[in-house]
Amino acid sequence: MTGLTVWLTGLPGSGKSTTADGLLDRLKSLGIVGSILDGDDLRSGLNADLGFSDHDRNESVRRAGEVAILLANANDQVVIVSLVSPLKSARDAVRSRHEQAGVDFIEVYIAASLEVCEARDPKQLYARARRGEVLHMTGIDSPYEPPTSPEVTLATGSVEAATSIGELERFVLSRRR
Numbered sequence: 001m002t003g004l005t006v007w008l009t010g011l012p013g014s015g016k017s018t019t020a021d022g023l024l025d026r027l028k029s030l031g032i033v034g035s036i037l038d039g040d041d042l043r044s045g046l047n048a049d050l051g052f053s054d055h056d057r058n059e060s061v062r063r064a065g066e067v068a069i070l071l072a073n074a075n076d077q078v079v080i081v082s083l084v085s086p087l088k089s090a091r092d093a094v095r096s097r098h099e100q101a102g103v104d105f106i107e108v109y110i111a112a113s114l115e116v117c118e119a120r121d122p123k124q125l126y127a128r129a130r131r132g133e134v135l136h137m138t139g140i141d142s143p144y145e146p147p148t149s150p151e152v153t154l155a156t157g158s159v160e161a162a163t164s165i166g167e168l169e170r171f172v173l174s175r176r177r
Contacts, residue, residue, distance in 0.1 A: 087145055
């Protein structure tokens, strides 16, 4: 077996963390070693020095990608990265680094519309952004570039979480070597 990275990208509130947690639980039940790199957790530690400019967002994505490579190689594990990663160029750079390192990379678009994400708004970020209290909110006043050709697209705005997680689990298992 070799390690691989499952990169979950989508708007805030689209279901990235829910999908990551569910996938990890399913993999663990099969005896597969895995870990999650969550954007919120990274922002409180490894990326605490970064803001929300395009440069800082790209650096956050780069750092997460490098850690994912290290973890995937360390234990031949599945590393699930749950990170908005709004810019295509940054995600493409991470994919390229994975290819250079010989680590399989699966890009997963967690596809929920802005309207669905705003309705969920678990951290009240969208509401605060609409009131002008949060600046550089992805989807409001900062861009999100959806993947153009992800390996997997999960319609988390209209499909039950368990169904999406099952679909992703089957795909990940098909890619394990």
